[in-house]
Amino acid sequence: xxxxxxxxxxxxLKIGQSMTLQCTQDMNHNYMYWYRQDPGMxxxxxxxxxxxxxxDKGEVPNGYNVSRSTTEDFPLRLELAAPxxxxxxxxxxxxxxxxxxxxxxxxxSRLTVL
Amino acid sequence: xxxxxxxxxxxxxxxxGISIINCAYENTAFDYFPWYQQFPGKGPALLIAIxxxxxxxxxxxxxxxxNKSAKQFSLHIMDSQPGDSATYFCAAIKGGDFGNEKLTFGxxxxxxxxx
Numbered sequence: 001x002x003x004x005x006x007x008x009x010x011x012x013l014k015i016g017q018s019m020t021l022q023c024t025q026d027m028n029h030n031y032m033y034w035y036r037q038d039p040g041m042x043x044x045x046x047x048x049x050x051x052x053x054x055x056d057k058g059e060v061p062n063g064y065n066v067s068r069s070t071t072e073d074f075p076l077r078l079e080l081a082a083p084x085x086x087x088x089x090x091x092x093x094x095x096x097x098x099x100x101x102x103x104x105x106x107x108x109s110r111l112t113v114l
Numbered sequence: 115x116x117x118x119x120x121x122x123x124x125x126x127x128x129x130x131g132i133s134i135i136n137c138a139y140e141n142t143a144f145d146y147f148p149w150y151q152q153f154p155g156k157g158p159a160l161l162i163a164i165x166x167x168x169x170x171x172x173x174x175x176x177x178x179x180x181n182k183s184a185k186q187f188s189l190h191i192m193d194s195q196p197g198d199s200a201t202y203f204c205a206a207i208k209g210g211d212f213g214n215e216k217l218t219f220g221x222x223x224x225x226x227x228x229x
Binding site: 004031033040041042043044045048050056058090092094097101102103104105106107108 | 120123150155156157158159160203213214215217219220221222
């Protein structure tokens with residue numbers, strides 16, 4: 001049981017480049033989330049999805065896009081990378097939407113934009 | 115606007131001591147308060163959680179104390195061990211129809227347990 005798998009673990013981008021962070025889960029969870037984690041700032045929600053074909057913006061969506069074509073996959077697209085997008089990105093999933101339901105996180109993807 | 119304030123930002127505790135991390139919130143509609151533990155190079159994982167209808171919840175060496183009138187809650191780690199060295203995040207969410215997308219995280223506390 002792999003849980004939530006994120007790739008790549010590390011990536012360095014040049015300003016203006018684009019890339020996709022991959023996230024896949026094998027728990028048949030309907031709900032998936034993308035967070036970014038910056039030092040001293042905690043976790044900020046970028047985008048989330050309540051099921052295949054449905055996505056919505058979180059607290060900090062600017063500069064990012066997502067898609068959810070299958071239950072398992074929830075890729076995060078960075079267009080025109082900027083230094084402000086240097087961060088550690090976490091994908092998470094949950095079985096239900098309930099606030100009491102446990103979030104299962106991936107191991108993270110560290111992105112540096114130079 | 116930071117709805118959940120967490121302190122301290124970093125904490126060093128001697129092995130066997132008590133580690134205490136504090137969080138304060140402003141929104142009285144919050145009714146579920148989880149704590150997440152994150153080891154270096156890993157994603158956060160749920161450690162323990164509490165609802166405001168109880169003042170304390172204990173799971174092994176980990177205890178959440180909750181003060182509803184002061185709008186504060188804290189994590190206590192008894193007999194702290196080097197394996198407890200991690201970053202700890204408190205969080206809060208409203209009940210009712212709100213989902214995990216409304217989960218508000220604190221800024222995190224990096225805990226280091228020294229021998």
